[in-house]
Amino acid sequence: MFNFQNFDEVFFFDSDACYDAALCDTIIANRKQLEGLLIDNVLKDGGIKRPAKYYPPKNNADMRALHKAIIESTFPDQAKVSVLYYILLHFDASTGGRVISTAFEESAFLPKKYQITMKGLLHFDQREFKEALEYLTHPSITPEYTEHTLENLVKYGVECSRTDGREDFTLALTYYHSLQPVLKTLSAVEHLFSAIARTSVTEAFYFCRGQPEHTQRHSFEMLISVVLQNSTPETIADRGIELINLPFSKEEESWFEEYLLRGGGHGLRKAKDIVILRRIATGKFEESLEVKTANTRTVNGLNWNTLANGVEYGLGPRLDTNTMSTLADAAVAEATNTNNDDHQTSVQDGDNKFQKAISAWRTIDLTSLIPSLDNTASEIVQYQRDSTVQRKDLAQKTKDFRKLDDAGKLAEVKGLLKAYQTFIDLLTNHSKSTNSAFLQVYSSLSEAPDPYPLLEASVDSLLLSEDTLPKVTQENEHLQKSVSKLTSQLEETEARLETERSARRTLEEGLETKVKEVETSWAAVLEEKKDNWEAKEKLLEDKVETQDRLLTEIKASYEVTQRLGQADGDENGAGRGHVTSAELEMVNSDLERTSVRLAEVEARNEQLLVELAQTASQVPSQPALNLEDDPGYMRLRSENSSLLRKVDAARVEKDARKRELDGKMRALERETALLKDERDALKSKVQKWSDYEDIKQELEVLKSIEFSTGDDDELDVPESAANVTDGKVENGSSGRPKGDTLEQLLLARNKKLSDELTILRVSHQDLQNRLQAMQEELSKTNGELERAQHLNATLENDLANVQQETANAYPSGASVAGTYVSRYPQSSANVMGGRKGRISPTSSIISGFDPRSASLGTTSLEALRSGEPVGGGSGILPMITAQRDRFKKRNAQLENELSETHRTVSSLRQEIASLQKDNLNLYEKTRYVSTYNRGAPTASSASSYASNPNPSTVQMSSSTSSGLALDRYRSAYESNISPFAAFRGRESARAYKRMSLPERVVFSITRMVLATRSSRNLFAGYCVALHVLVFFSLYYTMTGTATAAAGPLAAKVAGEASKAGKDTDWHQEGFSGKGS
Known part of the structure; x- marks a missing residue:
């Protein structure tokens, strides 16, 4: 498987x-x-x-x-x-x-x-x-990673244009049209659209229309940019015409002109030309004259000025030609000036780069900047030392302050606050000086260019000039010598030519007389050359024989070396074999060259013999040609001269190339050395700063612990957290958020540790007391044990003596139930006794003494110490042994009971400690809840502040049966309160006492109203009800006043109307045609 x-x-x-x-x-x-x-x-x-x-x-x-x-x-x-x-x-x-x-x-x-x-x-x-x-x-497969694939295929099409000179997006478009993938990223869509636009403008236009509405404009502008930027000079005309002939909508038309005239395509080449052609193609002739281009290139006798003149002539009187020509001239002049200014600016920028750098660094003036920075650096170092000293001093003062009692803290708090303020002022001054120094350096260096590239270029040019100057000088001298040599050769050649011409004339005059002389001379020359070649041939043959002999000897020595090679000489043998093989190769190459040279000599010898025979067979009257007049010789001579010149040129080029490579090598070596130095410096820095994170963390923790001033909000955090019940505080506020800062956590932990420290101190004191008592008991017990051991040893010795004396005692002495000891020696007992020292059976039975064992002498001290009875009965020794066993058993029981008691006491002490801690927490919760007690009257808050200067404590009655416990918990609670919170409470109480009576009343009423949610809601409802009552009363009053005023007025009007009715009767009014 x-x-x-x-x-x-x-x-x-x-x-x-x-x-x-x-x-x-x-x-x-x-x-x-x-x-x-x-x-x-x-x-x-x-x-x-x-x-x-x-x-x-x-x-x-x-x-x-x-x-x-x-x-x-x-x-x-x-x-x-x-x-x-x-x-x-x-x-x-x-x-x-x-x-x-x-x-x-x-x-x-x-x-x-x-x-x-x-x-x-x-x-x-x-x-x-x-x-x-x-x-x-x-x-059969599901396409994946289509976007990455499509982007790389488009990039491959672009690379084809760089290598083959033409773009080929066939693979990308084939892949897209075959799979029709859904493109989710904008980059993939842009790559695909770029490929389509570079292939077909019309297809890209309709692809753009198929995109979502929010991306259509971007795709349309990208199409225009691709046509104008990525078209070759051979295809830009056709692609531009294809672009302007597309059926744009009104919106697309506005996008087209806005992008090319005012948008991101304003700086594209031929942007204005495309706009002019588009306007002409759509019949906007007058608007096409408004766009002026600075392109004055003439193609087939036509340029933009000619085209504009033709449009103006075709429009006739419909266009004010003077105005348009003025606008055209102004546009052309402006475009020309802009181009000239840009060109001049670029030239000046290129020329003035070094000058700007020099002027910038001259303005910085490092000679004066460095001394000022030295003073600032010394001040910063001094600030750091002072801050370190003051920080240690402040930390020590803070520790001492925490160890003081409340009265001492109240007396020392001002000095501690002043020390903190002094340290804060020192830090502020340090920060100001550092910031000013940094801003001074930054303002000086911000405008200066990087000097490294300029210095590097200068150093490279200087080193290159130093390296190349001797070589250039030497090359110049060589060229001068070559020129002088060629000049002298030319003069010699001209003189020789003149001599040859005169000689030719002389030879022509006396040709026949000198033919034989020439033949004889040539014959002698040939004979001499023949002899020379024969001597050389013999010499070369001897040399070949010598080489063959040497080769044979080398082969023999090589074989001997191969046969005699041993394990102890592998390295030396390998070296000798390598040298021998190298010598063998040299000999073979010499032999090959000698063979080739010998073959050439033989061929040349044969050729000379043939030429000699031909010369001898020629007519003696034929004039002998001069070697200088031979065309082949002159051709070979010219070729030799050209080859020499080529060799010289190649040597010069090789030297130049060598110098260039040497310069590059030195530059690379310098860069490598710099990089190595930087790497070593960085490694050393990293090694020095390897513990940076640990030190930083420790510093933050130390700062948080040493410089924590016990902020009110931070001190309230543990109190509020302790009073949270089921995730809610009783006044409706939520508990402490989860994202506490490090300082808050440390403060809470510090307070918790303080509580635990108090409990541990109390427990430690109790344990010390108990330890001292137990040590005293142990000393007493040891003393009693020593006395008991001494008494026990004495008792054992006495018992041994008793048993020894009992063996020789009188019978009457042994009959007293084993308790009487005879003081007489054995001899006197034997004399006085009539029974010759024997004990009666009755006495032996009573005393438990066995006369047989006594007579046999088997009683010994070891038997007594082992607890065995001496006689057959039960004397005093079994009683003591039984009592000792009872004591041992009782001691074991007492030890077990003592261990159980110790365990019980330990568990009870742990429970008492936990109960004390729980009671202290419950007391804190009770204090917190009693502060916000809804049912308690709030009118006595002023009196509570007056009677208790610490507002964080609440006066609770201790007259109950648990008053002593409350006092103890109150004292423990108040001892754990931060001195800053107590100081704040005393300051609040002091401020409350300084208030006048009306202010106290208002303050008490306000605290009473704002104490609980119910009081706040009742007060708000009271205010609303009071306002409603006032508004209703005002409305009712106004309504009653209006009714009372309208009654007399209506009665008066009714009376007047009744009087008028009595004078005349009623009649219908008619139309008189006049206005009333």
């Missing part, structure tokens, strides 16, 4: 398998060009966060780590097998076939679609895009 989790089964062909260096370099280069491989995305999907760490595997350990990472990934098993199949595909190139991958397919039963997918990924990662698309577009 195939197990892909086993490394040896996967890499069955080689257990030490890994990628070679060339393949790893290729994979890394492809990853950089593709901005990530597709296999990287696959590994990331499986939970491998850093695929570049594992892939490519440069050695067998990396390969095993990659295999382990794949096995431990979150892939399903089929996907893991597929990734391993991808890795094995690289090994097929070394075998020249598909042996390894085919065997893996058959062993793992890998489905065909997974094989196709992995092969497609491999070809794509190897930048074999055509082969990759054959697999990635297969109908």
Whole structure:
């Protein structure tokens, strides 16, 4: 059964398998060009966060780590097998076939679609895009990573334009049209749109219309930009005409002109030209004349000015030509001036770069800046020392202040606050001086350019000039010598030519007379040359024989060395063998050169013999040609001169190239040395600062502990947290938030530790008292034990003496129940006794004494000490032994009871400590709850403040049976309160006492109203009810006043009306035609 989790089964062909260096370099280069491989995305999907760490595997350990990472990934098993199949595909190139991958397919039963997918990924990662698309577009697989694939295919099309001179986006468009993937990222959409726009303007236009409304304008502007920027000079005209002939909508028309005239496409080349053509194509002739371009290039006798004149002539009287020409001239002049200014500005910027740098650093004036910074640095160091000293002093004062009692704290709080204020002033002055120094340096250096590139360029040029100046001087001298030499050669050649001409004339005059002389001279020359060549031939033959003999000797010595080579001389033998092989190669090369030279000499000798024979057979009257007049000789001479010149030029070029490489090498060496120094400096700094985080953390903790002034809010945190019940405080406020700061946590922990310290101190005092008492008891017990041991030893000795004396005592002495001891010696007893020292049976029975054992002498001190009865009865020794056993048993019982008592006392003390802590917490909660008690009267708050100067404590009655306990808990609670909180309470009480009586009344009423939620709600309801009552009363009063005023007025009107009715009768009014 195939197990892909086993490394040896996967890499069955080689257990030490890994990628070679060339393949790893290729994979890394492809990853950089593709901005990530597709296999990287696959590994990331499986939970491998850093695929570049594992892939490519440069050695067998990396390969095993990659295999382990794949096995431990979150892939399903089929996907893991597929990734391993991808890795094995690289090994097929070394075998020249598909042996390894085919065997893996058959062993793992890998489905065909997974094989196709992995092969497609491999070809794509190897930048074999055509082969990759054959697999990635297969109908049986689901396309993945389409956006990354499409972006790289578009980039590949752009790279084709750089190599072949033409863009080819066929692969990208084929991939898109085949799969029709959904593109989610804006980058992928832009890459696809760029490929479409570079291929077909019309197709890109309609693709733009198919985009969402919020991206249509961006795509439209991108289309225009691609047409104007990414078109070649041969295709920009056709693509521009295709663009202006598109059926734009009104909105698209406005986008077109706004982008090219006022938007981001204003600076594109031929932007205004495209706008003019678009307006002319759409019949906007008058508007086309409003756009003026600075392009005056003439194409086939036509330029923009000619076109504008033609449009103006065609419009006729519909256009004010004078105004338009003026506008055109102004636009052209403005464009020309702008271009000239830009050109001049760029030139001046290029020329004045060094001047600007020099002026900027002259303004900085380091000679005066550094001394001022030295003073500032010394001040900063002094500030640091002072701050360190004051911080230690302040920390010591704070510790001493915490150890004081309340009265001492009240007396020392002003001095401590003054010390804190002095330290704060010191820190403020330090911060101001540091900030001013930094701003001074920053304002000076902010405008200055980086001097490093300028200095580096200057140093490189200086070093280059120093290196090249001697060589240039030497080359100049060499060239001068060459010129003088060539001049002299030219003069000699001219003189020789003149001489030859005169000689020719002389020879022509006396040609026949000198033919024989020439033949004889040539014959002598040939004979001499022949002799010379024969001598050289003989010499070379001797040399060849010598070389053959030497070669034979070297071969023999080599064979002897090979045969005599031993293990103890491997290194020397290897060296000698290497030298011998080198000598052998040199000899062989010499032999080959000698053979070639000998063959050439033989051929030349034969040629000379043939020429000699021809010369001898020629007519003697034929004039002998001068060597100087031979065309072949002159051709060879000219070729030789040209070759010499070429050799000189090549040597000069080689020297120049060598100097250039030397300069680059020195620059690289300097950069390498600088980088090494920087690396060493950085390493030393990192080593020095390795404990920076620990020191920083410790410093923060120390600051938080040493300089915590016990802020009111921070002190209330533990109190409020202690009074939280079921996540809520009784006055409705929530508990402390979860995100407490470090200072708050430390303060809470500090208070908790203070509580625990108090409890531990009390427990420690109790334990010390108990320890002292137990030590006293132990000393007493030891004394009693020593006395008892002494008495016990004395008793044992007495008993031994008693038993010894009993053996010789009188019978009457032994008959007193074993309690009487005879004081007479044995001899006197024997004399006085009539029974010769024998004991009566009755006495022996009573006393438990066995005369037989006494007569046999078996009684011994060891038997007495072992507790065995001396006689057959029960004398005093068994009674003492029984009593001792009872004492032992009682002692064991007492020890058990004592241990149980100790355990009980320990558990009870622990329970008492926990109960004291719980009671203290309950007392704190009670104090907190009693402060916000809704049922308690609030009118006596002023009196409570007057009677108790600490407002954080509440006067509670101690007249009950638990008054002493409350007093004890009150004292413990108040001892744990921070001195700053107590100081705040006393200050509040003091301020309350300074109030007048009305102010106290108002303050008490306000506290009573704002004490609880119910009182606040009742007061708000009271105010609302009072306002409603007032408004209702005012309304009712106003209504009653109006009714009372209207009654007399109505009576008066009614009376007047009744009087008028009595005088005249009623009649209907008529229309008189006049106004009343």
